[in-house]
Amino acid sequence: MTLDYPTILFFFVLTNIFNIALFIYQYFFHHKKWYLSVFIMGILFQTIAMILIGNRNSLPFLLTVQISNFFLISSFALTTFGLISFDGKIRKNLLWLFVVFTLLFYFSFLLVAENDIIRIIIQTIACSFFYGIGAFYLFINKEKYKFSIIISIALFIYSIFQLYRISILYHVEQPYDFLKGSAIDNWYLIISLFIVSTLRIGFIMLLKEIDQKTIFLINAKIEQNKLKLEELNKTKDKLFSIIAHDLRSPFNGILGFSELLIKNSKDFEVAESERYLGIINSSAKNTLILLDNLLHWVKTQTGQIICKPEKINLTSVIKEVLEISRSIAIIKSITLNYIQSDAIEVYADANMLKIVLRNIISNAIKFTNPYGKIEVSAIQNQNDIEITVSDNGVGMNEETLNKLFKIDSTIITIGTAAEKGSGLGLILCKEFVEKQRGKIWVESKLGKGSDFKFTLPLN
Known part of the structure; x- marks a missing residue:
């Protein structure tokens, strides 16, 4: 057809x-x-x-x-x-x-x-x-x-x-x-x-x-939401762990030493009383830092902290944080030095930068032996500023290094004066540095000290 x-x-x-x-x-x-x-x-x-x-x-x-x-x-x-x-x-x-x-x-x-x-x-x-x-x-x-x-x-x-x-x-x-x-x-x-x-x-x-x-x-x-949920569960577990152990233990120490002073104030020598008062003061300051970290960390997890970078003078910020940290270092007779360079302007959120520096320096004091030394320095590269906090403390092995900055890693550390560490401060440092378009890392050898380094953009 x-x-x-x-x-x-x-x-x-x-x-x-x-x-x-x-x-x-x-x-x-x-x-x-x-x-x-x-x-x-x-x-x-x-x-x-x-x-x-x-x-x-x-x-x-x-x-x-x-x-x-x-x-x-x-x-x-x-x-x-x-x-x-x-x-x-x-x-x-x-x-x-x-x-x-x-x-x-x-x-x-x-x-x-x-x-x-x-x-x-x-x-x-x-x-x-x-x-x-x-x-x-x-x-x-x-x-x-x-x-x-x-x-x-x-x-x-x-x-x-x-x-x-x-x-x-x-x-x-x-x-x-x-x-x-x-x-x-x-x-x-x-x-x-x-x-x-x-x-x-x-x-x-x-x-x-x-x-x-x-x-x-x-x-x-x-799958992404599942991972976020798992991360939130880890965050919740970490939060409860810190509240139950790391935040509670210092208060037990503060209460114990203060009760000891109250009951035996007439029997103690002045030097002995000052030693106990120094321990109470140091423990209270470390607990306050931990509490501040806890509050800041919760705010970052709930999106309440917004990064507002601006041009700031790096030297003045470092000096301010060192002055605050010096009272804790004096108790262990640790020297804090700032290797001052030319006036450097960095593009960063001032509050976040102070929290990062305070935590890293506090961490260095915790793991540096009495009469040790901590140095802070800054080098200007082509596009960023590299800030280093060096100590001659106990250092870390490879296993501990791999656990740093991770919320799901269990780090129970004891400082040279029996200070307890939770690792929360470093986790907070990593989040704040990355929010400012920088990066953070550690170089350390067991028994020889550690170098905590992080970068911040120039512009």
Whole structure:
């Protein structure tokens, strides 16, 4: 059986009706998105146009030519806009372009409505124009979705074929009746049927690919939330551990020594009383630092602390922190030195920087033997400032170094004067340094001391 033009047109209409049903199913049960409804409307307009054109001999000129071609040209615009909107973005500039050119093509069509060849050439140019834009926009998304490449290639080939058809139609002599089904018109419908089917199947596969990526992103988000929840649980456990042990123990010591002084104040020598008072004072200060760290750390976990960097004088901040820390160092007869350099300005949050320095220096005092030495220095690099706190204390082995700055690592440390450490201060230091776009690390050898280093940006 030879396929003539009306038969091919009939199969085209049947295919479109099937596709409309398929995409309506997709819309209601899988993708209730606005761009899918635009695409369905485009197929519906094309189907109406073909039914009207196919009944040209029995229907009036107004329906079969003027109205049918309005539906046909609009279908090119609607289908293409639905395709290029697969990511859900409303491209307003392109929408206006489509509306304007749809009207331009249609009014041009009305001007030459009596000329069959020019009329079909305008239809074909409209199709090539809209599908060409669709091919371009889908191609530039090729890195995101592989099916956008397949659709863009199909649209591009079809646009080129349309231009080839125009060149043939341009040389056809009058009179011309496309319903008689010339070879080029029959091939046009067959290729159109194949390309349109490819586009619609490709669009469904593209939507499926979007679903898969969405599911992947949702799973990734769930996994990320799971990790955050685990981190919060570790934070909670660490918090309770510090409250139950590290924060409670110093108060027991303070209460014990203060009660001892109260009961035996007349029996103790002045030197012995001063020694006990010094221990109470040191323990109270260390506990206050721990409490401050605890409060700051809780605030960072709940997002209450915001980094507000500004240009500050580094020397003045270091001197201020050293002056505060000196009273604790005096109890262990530890020397605090600042190797002063030229005036350096650093871009940092002043409060965060003070907390970082105070914690690192306090940590150094804790693990430095009596009559030891702690030095603070700063070196200006090309893009940042490197600050170092060095001590000649007990140092650390590799195992302890690997546990630093980690919330899930259990570090129970005892200072040279039996001071207890929880590791919370260093965790806080890491968070505050990183909030200021810096980095922190430690260089240490067991029995030879430690160098705590961190950087802060110049600008």
